[in-house]
Amino acid sequence: MIPALPAGLLLTGFFLVPIGFIIFYSFGYKPGLLSSIGVDRLSLDRYGEALNDTFLLTFGNTLQIALLGTALCLFIAYPFAYWLSHHVASRYRSTLLAVVLVPLWTNFLLRTIGWQIILSGDGWLSKALMSAGIIHQPLNILFTRDAVEIGVVYNYLIFMILPLYVVLERMDPSLRQASRDLGAGRLRTFLQVTFPLSMPGVVAGCLLVFVPLCGDYITASILGGASANMAGQLVAAQFLMAQNWALGSATAVVLIIAIIMTVLAAGAGLAIVTAVLRAHRSVTLPGAVN
């Protein structure tokens, strides 16, 4: 029990208590223009207000951006993590990993605004591409979904690389050698040995990217302008602009539930696919499961 105490305190102080406040406030109301929250009479009314067409539309938008962003991060991070863990001499690995981490030392917001400058139609990238004759019109990326995904990949890639690198680096090379000795080609070795073994890293990476991304509205609002409206913005607008903490809290709770349900649905889908694959493989390769 004792070793769990610090973790328990941390979880209580920084997670359970704040989330308890959010849930409690979501039953309150906004008493007047100059006050943000009243909890002397509680009701579920704010949930009725929070669950409207705007929320559904915005959450749909958020899911699209977050799912695409997570997939892009996975496709870019996997080859890199694989290369880093299998093809780079171990004495250089930590240096390279440190280099990957360097951008994190700069403030998130500043990094994102930096991309605004790079991607703008009057920016240096646009001018360079035009003078090289690659494009003939000024770059028209800023304030589009493309710009958002560029920002997402840039801001979140590292959270995909790290867990993938950890599982791939620990993977025993002899397993892949065994696969090849038994006649599997490179592709089959990857699909049936390396990739399944790296699934914990893939799942961890996807969660680390997808969940914060669903709540992030800064990347989307800076690079996407009006073309990318994220659910986090709804919450922020209620807390900051309207000063309506009750409605903001209710929106936040609905958002949390929606994200949990999405993750659970994805997890269930993954479990089904895995079960089907196992059943299938246990027929063709008896005794080779696990």
Place this chain on the structure above:
Amino acid sequence: MNSKDTSIPAIRVLAPTATAMRLSRRGFLGGMGIAATGALLSACAATPGTSVAPAAAAAPVQLGTELNFFNWASYDDPATVKSYTTKTGVNIRLDVYNSNEEAIAKLGAAAGTGGYDIFVPTGVYIPQIAQAGLLEKLDHSKLPNLAKVDPAFLNQAWDKDNTYSVCKDWGSTGFLYDTKVIKRDLKTWSDFVDAMQNEASGKTSIMDSPNYLAGLYAWRTGMDWTSTDAGFLDDVEKFILNDVAPHINAYESYPGAALAQGKSALMMCWNGDARQGLMAVHASDPERYRWVLGAPTTELWMDNWTILKGAKHLDAAYSWINYVLDPVVSYKELQFTGYNTGIAGLREKAKADKLPLSEMIFFTDQQVATFKSGALNSGTDRLVQILTKAKAASAK
């Protein structure tokens, strides 16, 4: 804590004037940027006392060494702050907010224990803030430079006799457009809407602020933009969702500050923000962007110096307000922010100096006659909902 409480002279070190110009009056981003700079700074300057100013030079009153601002982002010339600190030995620390509502709610929750001395609310909010008991009554004998303020900007309807506030600066709202994209003359809010729906569709930004939705709807015909009538708000919603939202590429309150990035071709903005942007791009391409003051009617706002109840540095707070009311200092502030500070004689001085784009700072009497003040009222909640819906509609 340090990421919020930022010493202004130090910002100047990290953000040269050019950058500071681009940081904005009420910018969320500007504010966050400064907060970030503060965080960086606190990481670098770990030694306490490195940013402490020279010892107070023979000051008549003991002002102390500290003054805490609660203000809009980048709303004072860093050079002014630095010269004040050099003169008095008082270090100014800044915490920023993005809207009156946010600031008032924070101050209300802290009930005088927030540690702030100076607060800069917009005029129409002052009666409610004062009623909530958040403001100190001003002792005019400690503000001799009050005599320097043009009487036109004293005794405003929302604070008769300047009991709680003194004008910091005032301004209005209009728009900027890119003549490369819009090749005709725009003159009114109706022209703005027309260009937005045609050549600037998908390249237009409007303020990220709920009340301006009602403004855009009402200013075109001279209607009351502060109405709380349900029918009026329904009309605003219909207009914004059907006629405006599909053409918007950004909800941005400081488009002028980032004008050089060329993000939008048509931008609703405050006059000072627009002027900062034009000053920044003028050297390279003076003809490209054009400023239009909203017509037939548009906004009038005035931001004001106030001292908060429970301020721990009262003398320093008075000395700061008196300092910036000095015409010489005020003229510098005016050049930095691009807003009229309301001090008598500055219009004439600017004219004599041929101050560039001064027509964006000083308005004619005929123009001022078309300006209408905003209001803090029960319509704001509904307008926030409309803004949220509009953003969802723009993202479709």
